[in-house]
Amino acid sequence: MQCLYNKKMKILVTGGLGFIGSHTVVELQNEGFEVIAIDNLSNSSIDVLDGIERITGKKPLFENIDLRNKSAVENFFSKHQDISGVIHFAASKAVGESVENPLLYYENNVNSLVYLLQELQKKPEAHFIFSSSCTVYGQAEKMPITESAPIQTAMSPYGNTKQIGEEIITDVAKVTNINSILLRYFNPIGAHPSAEIGELPLGVPQNLVPFITQTAIGLREKLSVFGNDYPTPDGTAIRDYIHVVDLAKAHVIALQRLLNKQNSEKVETFNLGTGTGSSVLEVINAFEKVSNQKLNYQIVGRREGDVIEAYANTDKANTILGWKAQSTLEEALKSAWKWENKIRNK
Ligand code: WQD
Numbered sequence: 001m002q003c004l005y006n007k008k009m010k011i012l013v014t015g016g017l018g019f020i021g022s023h024t025v026v027e028l029q030n031e032g033f034e035v036i037a038i039d040n041l042s043n044s045s046i047d048v049l050d051g052i053e054r055i056t057g058k059k060p061l062f063e064n065i066d067l068r069n070k071s072a073v074e075n076f077f078s079k080h081q082d083i084s085g086v087i088h089f090a091a092s093k094a095v096g097e098s099v100e101n102p103l104l105y106y107e108n109n110v111n112s113l114v115y116l117l118q119e120l121q122k123k124p125e126a127h128f129i130f131s132s133s134c135t136v137y138g139q140a141e142k143m144p145i146t147e148s149a150p151i152q153t154a155m156s157p158y159g160n161t162k163q164i165g166e167e168i169i170t171d172v173a174k175v176t177n178i179n180s181i182l183l184r185y186f187n188p189i190g191a192h193p194s195a196e197i198g199e200l201p202l203g204v205p206q207n208l209v210p211f212i213t214q215t216a217i218g219l220r221e222k223l224s225v226f227g228n229d230y231p232t233p234d235g236t237a238i239r240d241y242i243h244v245v246d247l248a249k250a251h252v253i254a255l256q257r258l259l260n261k262q263n264s265e266k267v268e269t270f271n272l273g274t275g276t277g278s279s280v281l282e283v284i285n286a287f288e289k290v291s292n293q294k295l296n297y298q299i300v301g302r303r304e305g306d307v308i309e310a311y312a313n314t315d316k317a318n319t320i321l322g323w324k325a326q327s328t329l330e331e332a333l334k335s336a337w338k339w340e341n342k343i344r345n346k
Pocket of ligand 1: 093095133134135186187188206207208209211223224225226227237238239280303306
């Protein structure tokens with residue numbers, strides 16, 4: 001594919017020190033882009049910059065910016081007029097917390113997006129990648145889930161902020177020169193194979209895989225499996241677990257599509273998953289295999305708001321983006337386990 005852009009272009013990654021953000025910074029640098037990461041460090045560590053440098057040999061530019069601060073966003077963009085693309089990860093993402101504290105989520109996830117877009121609309125043209133989620137589908141009727149599956153009423157304020165974000169971007173695209181791609185992630189798991197960066201959940205992990213690895217390493221006494229009475233083969237809920245490096249690579253490909261002006265619409269949407277569903281028990285069994293140790297778990301009641309199953313139809317990303325997840329569930333779990341051992345100095 002002819003490259004219509006100068007690879008030395010500067011790309012802004014918001015939430016660039018976070019789980020998916022940091023892995024995407026690595027892949028952008030691998031592709032030769034200059035990266036500036038911003039993060040308010042509310043759910044990440046400044047040490048991630050060193051981890052990125054140990055992988056790529058280059059520390060990205062970094063500024064501690066809180067996107068809820070409109071003037072800080074304005075000042076940032078007036079200082080960095082040469083930003084060619086934005087990949088927007090910065091957001092709060094804990095489903096349960098969003099139910100307890102909805103205004104934190106609406107302020108952080110929606111206001112930040114508005115302030116970002118207000119700056120991008122000032123540019124002659126802008127290229128914007130938005131971190132969305134399969135949560136917008138709720139419990140989809142049909143598996144695997146395609147991008148044309150109906151958007152259902154959000155099951156949490158977190159999910160609602162993703163739906164609202166997509167709607168804002170779509171409305172803004174109609175009257176500005178902002179070209180966007182919405183990436184709907186399924187379940188990101190794992191860590192960079194170098195174990196120099198990975199997931200750093202603060203406090204008690206909400207998500208399955210970090211809870212598994214923390215239980216296996218002895219930080220947690222046991223894993224609670226939220227329900228085994230679902231209408232699935234083994235009774236536990238099914239999800240599409242995708243390696244975070246596969247996910248990161250998809251962001252670079254999506255950005256290159258916009259920079260190369262290959263997008264067919266002002267707003268394009270892609271599901272990012274493996275296309276394979278795995279149940280909670282299947283994840284546990286796969287983890288026990290790769291870690292070669294038994295996991296201590298108990299079956300408890302269902303968690304409020306969980307869907308029965310969600311896994312992606314990846315045809316659109318495969319054919320239009322030319323992207324396909326490469327890692328297996330076992331490989332992703334192995335990288336998560338290697339990372340857990342690294343950060344606990346085991
Ligand atoms: C996966 C499965 C749980 C923990 C959410 C958001 C999504 C994205 C990823 C941010 C479910 C079960 C979990 C545990 C368990 N968020 N589980 N015991 O809920 O599918 O997706 O996180 O990017 O947008 O919706 O992910 O990892 O929390 O749960 O049994 O201690 O594991 O019930 O079936 P989820 P999850």
